[in-house]
Amino acid sequence: MWKEILEVSASSGDYAYWLQIAPYIKVRLQTLAQFRDHCTYFFVTPSVPEDLVYREKMQVTKDMLGEHLQGVIHDLESLVADSWAEDAIKELIMAYIQSHNLKNGQILRPLRAILT
Amino acid sequence: MKLPEKVITFVDEVKGEVSFNTKEFADFVILKADGVPTYYLANVIDDALQQVNYVIRGEEHLSNTPKQIVIYEALGFMPPKFAHLPLIMNPNGKKMSKRDTNIGCILVYQFKEAGFLPQAILNFIALVGRNPGTNQDVFTLDGLVEAFGMDRVQKANAVYDFQRALRFNGEYIKAMSDEAFVDAVQTYLREYG
Numbered sequence: 121m122w123k124e125i126l127e128v129s130a131s132s133g134d135y136a137y138w139l140q141i142a143p144y145i146k147v148r149l150q151t152l153a154q155f156r157d158h159c160t161y162f163f164v165t166p167s168v169p170e171d172l173v174y175r176e177k178m179q180v181t182k183d184m185l186g187e188h189l190q191g192v193i194h195d196l197e198s199l200v201a202d203s204w205a206e207d208a209i210k211e212l213i214m215a216y217i218q219s220h221n222l223k224n225g226q227i228l229r230p231l232r233a234i235l236t
Numbered sequence: 237m238k239l240p241e242k243v244i245t246f247v248d249e250v251k252g253e254v255s256f257n258t259k260e261f262a263d264f265v266i267l268k269a270d271g272v273p274t275y276y277l278a279n280v281i282d283d284a285l286q287q288v289n290y291v292i293r294g295e296e297h298l299s300n301t302p303k304q305i306v307i308y309e310a311l312g313f314m315p316p317k318f319a320h321l322p323l324i325m326n327p328n329g330k331k332m333s334k335r336d337t338n339i340g341c342i343l344v345y346q347f348k349e350a351g352f353l354p355q356a357i358l359n360f361i362a363l364v365g366r367n368p369g370t371n372q373d374v375f376t377l378d379g380l381v382e383a384f385g386m387d388r389v390q391k392a393n394a395v396y397d398f399q400r401a402l403r404f405n406g407e408y409i410k411a412m413s414d415e416a417f418v419d420a421v422q423t424y425l426r427e428y429g
Contacts, residue, residue, distance in 0.1 A: 121429070122425040122429050123425070123426065123429050125425075126422060126425055126426055129422075135418070138418045138421075138422070139414050139415065139418055142414035142417045142418050143414055145417075146409050146410055146412060146414070146417045147410050149406065149409050150402040150403070150405055150406040150409070151350045151351040151352060151402065151405055152350075152351025152352075152353075152409070152420060152421055152424040153349070153350050153351040153424075153428070154351070155351070155421050155424070155425070156425075
């Protein structure tokens with residue numbers, strides 16, 4: 121898998137993308153092999169079982185989540201690179217939930233499933 | 237070879253002054269019936285003819301040293317300086333061997349496959365059984381050379397601590413420039429997938 125990713129990287133010239141993620145990764149690794157475990161999601165879109173993400177009972181449907189995740193992403197994009205820190209991200213997501221009269225679990229639970 | 241009855245004393249660079257009474261040893265074979273010399277004789281002659289003046293070897297050879305000193309003296313050679321290094325033990329307290337496959341990486345190819353940087357392996361190995369005498373334990377190659385001294389080699393056996401190797405490697409990875417890190421990761425992934 122990684123050899124293919126490297127081939128694609130080399131042909132599309134996205135060395136800058138690797139450089140961009142480097143500072144966040146290199147502080148977490150004890151071996152270069154661990155790059156495989158920690159960084160696959162930077163290069164391959166993960167597949168998430170739908171039943172972990174959507175839940176009708178909580179009114180978390182594809183349409184609802186699609187709309188609100190776009191909203192969360194839109195807000196997250198307003199964070200400049202320097203502010204991309206745990207507290208700031210949390211504050212922003214919680215503010216989004218409150219301003220849209222959502223329950224925490226409607227956004228946080230599917231987010232956790234998607235990001236894990 | 238018949239051993240003279242006497243106490244042989246020499247200064248080991250690690251252990252300090254060491255004495256053996258030859259009464260503790262039986263006379264020993266230096267040449268087998270088929271004309272092949274044993275280790276004791278061959279080792280002394282090789283070293284003497286090559287003018288080896290400093291022998292650094294594992295502690296298991298310490299008890300060979302008085303016998304070899306007798307051979308050096310009998311042949312009219314000047315014995316070299318000796319330094320006997322402590323053994324490296326596995327975490328179970330047994331002498332480490334290449335069959336110790338469950339204590340982390342021990343062979344060079346295993347370190348390479350796991351993605352260790354050469355300087356981290358060097359730093360780790362250089363401090364097994366040796367105390368640099370400061371709180372610092374991450375060294376450049378020049379720093380290692382500067383901090384090296386036989387007086388810093390510990391007398392007690394060393395324990396192989398793979399967690400320490402991981403910690404060193406993490407420190408070295410963290411200290412890399414982003415460019416060097418990306419190059420190292422890409423080279424690694426190209427080689428090992």
